[in-house]
Amino acid sequence: MPVNPSSPTAMSVSLISCHSCHQLSKVAPSDKTRAVFCPRCGARLHSRKPNSIARTWALVIAAFIFYIPANVLPITTVISLGKAQSDTIMSGVIYFVKSGSWPIALVIFVASIFVPLMKLFLLTFLLISVQRKSQWRPKDRTRLYRITEAVGRWSMTDIYVVTILVALVKLGSLATIEAGPGAVFFAGVVIITIYAAMSFDPRLIWDAQESNNER
Amino acid sequence: MGRCTKSIIACHECDLLHQRQSLPVGGTARCVRCGAALYRHRQNSLDRVLALTVAGLILFIIANIYPFLTFRLEAQIQQTNLMTGIIELYNQGMWIIAGVVLITTIVMPLLQLSGMLFILVPIKLQRRPWKLALLFRTVRSFRPWGMTEVFMIGILVAVVKLVKMASIIPGTALYAFMILIFVLAASAVALDPHIVWKKLD
Numbered sequence: 001m002p003v004n005p006s007s008p009t010a011m012s013v014s015l016i017s018c019h020s021c022h023q024l025s026k027v028a029p030s031d032k033t034r035a036v037f038c039p040r041c042g043a044r045l046h047s048r049k050p051n052s053i054a055r056t057w058a059l060v061i062a063a064f065i066f067y068i069p070a071n072v073l074p075i076t077t078v079i080s081l082g083k084a085q086s087d088t089i090m091s092g093v094i095y096f097v098k099s100g101s102w103p104i105a106l107v108i109f110v111a112s113i114f115v116p117l118m119k120l121f122l123l124t125f126l127l128i129s130v131q132r133k134s135q136w137r138p139k140d141r142t143r144l145y146r147i148t149e150a151v152g153r154w155s156m157t158d159i160y161v162v163t164i165l166v167a168l169v170k171l172g173s174l175a176t177i178e179a180g181p182g183a184v185f186f187a188g189v190v191i192i193t194i195y196a197a198m199s200f201d202p203r204l205i206w207d208a209q210e211s212n213n214e215r
Numbered sequence: 216m217g218r219c220t221k222s223i224i225a226c227h228e229c230d231l232l233h234q235r236q237s238l239p240v241g242g243t244a245r246c247v248r249c250g251a252a253l254y255r256h257r258q259n260s261l262d263r264v265l266a267l268t269v270a271g272l273i274l275f276i277i278a279n280i281y282p283f284l285t286f287r288l289e290a291q292i293q294q295t296n297l298m299t300g301i302i303e304l305y306n307q308g309m310w311i312i313a314g315v316v317l318i319t320t321i322v323m324p325l326l327q328l329s330g331m332l333f334i335l336v337p338i339k340l341q342r343r344p345w346k347l348a349l350l351f352r353t354v355r356s357f358r359p360w361g362m363t364e365v366f367m368i369g370i371l372v373a374v375v376k377l378v379k380m381a382s383i384i385p386g387t388a389l390y391a392f393m394i395l396i397f398v399l400a401a402s403a404v405a406l407d408p409h410i411v412w413k414k415l416d
Contacts, residue, residue, distance in 0.1 A: 008232060008248075009225070009229075009230040009231055009232065010232055011230055013232070017224070017227060020352045020355060020356070021352075021408075021412040021415075022225070022227065022254075022412070023221075023412070024224070024225060040348070040412065040415050040416065041351070041352050041415060042348045042352070043352055096375075096376075099379070101375055104371075104375045104376070107372060108372060138229075139250065142228055142249045142250070143250075145228075146228075153359065153362050153365055154368070156319065156362050156365045156366075157368045157369050159315065159316065159369070160320075160368070160369025160370070161369045161372045161376070162304075162312070163300035163304060163312070163316050163369070164300055166307070167284075167295045167299040168284060168295060168373070168383070169293075169377070170293055171291050171293065174291070175288075178307050179307055179309045179312060183309065184311050187312055191315070194359060198359070202228045202229065203229055205229070206229040206230060206231075206249070207230075
């Protein structure tokens with residue numbers, strides 16, 4: 001049940017909600033310039049995540065850059081009887097398609113190629129919409145943000161596949177699997193996009209609605 | 216608003232203020248504006264989480280000492296445990312990936328489970344846990360980085376990839392790890408963090 005429809009948000013009545021324990025604290029105007037901490041749990045208080053837009057942009061751009069070597073460089077190298085064969089993420093997907101393992105090909109394609117790209121495009125869209133103070137469907141944009149937050153972790157799948165392959169296939173000269181440099185960049189993409197989603201503040205979507213109502 | 220702020224909560228996704236209301240057992244309050252989950256009511260929340268945490272720690276130990284997967288190709292047998300892949304990646308010079316896998320599949324679940332044990336046992340004994348605010352804050356902030364369920368999908372894919380060239384034998388640790396995933400998920404669902412935070416008031 002909303003408290004008061006005419007002054008709806010915590011920020012509009014000088015309250016800050018603790019990001020950790022959700023306790024509301026009253027802030028004096030003089031507190032704007034110095035660090036304030038939650039009286040209950042001790043977490044640093046911020047009305048909005050600090051420098052949310054700039055940080056998220058920086059992380060999104062970094063992740064876009066890492067995405068290229070992650071897909072071009074090999075993530076695994078199979079050394080079998082003196083012959084070395086390198087695989088990228090995409091050639092792994094193609095291998096599973098050719099060998100008839102459609103569901104597995106789909107899992108890798110979605111987790112390693114589709115999800116990171118979708119996340120980056122969604123965050124880019126959210127950033128631009130917030131910077132333009134867009135009024136377009138704030139509820140749906142908040143939903144899109146929730147998706148970017150929830151799906152990011154599943155991209156780690158390929159890193160774990162490499163870990164298991166490396167552990168199991170150690171048969172000396174017969175067959176050995178080594179992790180390739182692409183895996184390092186790919187792990188980078190996954191971690192950077194998780195941080196990017198964390199640093200974006202969905203409340204900025206709603207702040208634009210309020211500033212419009214006041215006008 | 217002054218003194219009644221304890222009964223008010225701001226939506227963490229759109230900042231709209233809501234009056235806290237009593238919920239039916241198992242209920243979740245959602246933001247009227249953006250639909251985010253605000254708070255929930257769970258029956259015997261702390262007892263359930265404590266039971267699941269103890270179960271989780273036992274499963275975690277089993278998952279780390281027993282064989283995880285065994286790879287057999289004719290006479291060649293390669294037995295692994297949970298740490299083997301991490302050590303092998305480190306030996307190949309891939310220490311970044313080794314670190315990422317170690318943190319997300321072993322360190323974070325362990326910190327999560329042991330942190331909750333340190334918080335919940337004293338609460339059950341009617342004592343104030345040591346450094347409760349810092350500890351619970353840290354445990355909560357680690358949540359996104361425990362990725363045991365994603366690891367399971369990785370195992371599945373790797374096994375499908377190898378099963379045509381060799382036989383893969385699942386070990387005790389694999390079963391323990393699979394149950395651990397469900398225990399961790401159940402404990403995340405059973406927890407009502409507000410009860411723990413209220414101990415600080």
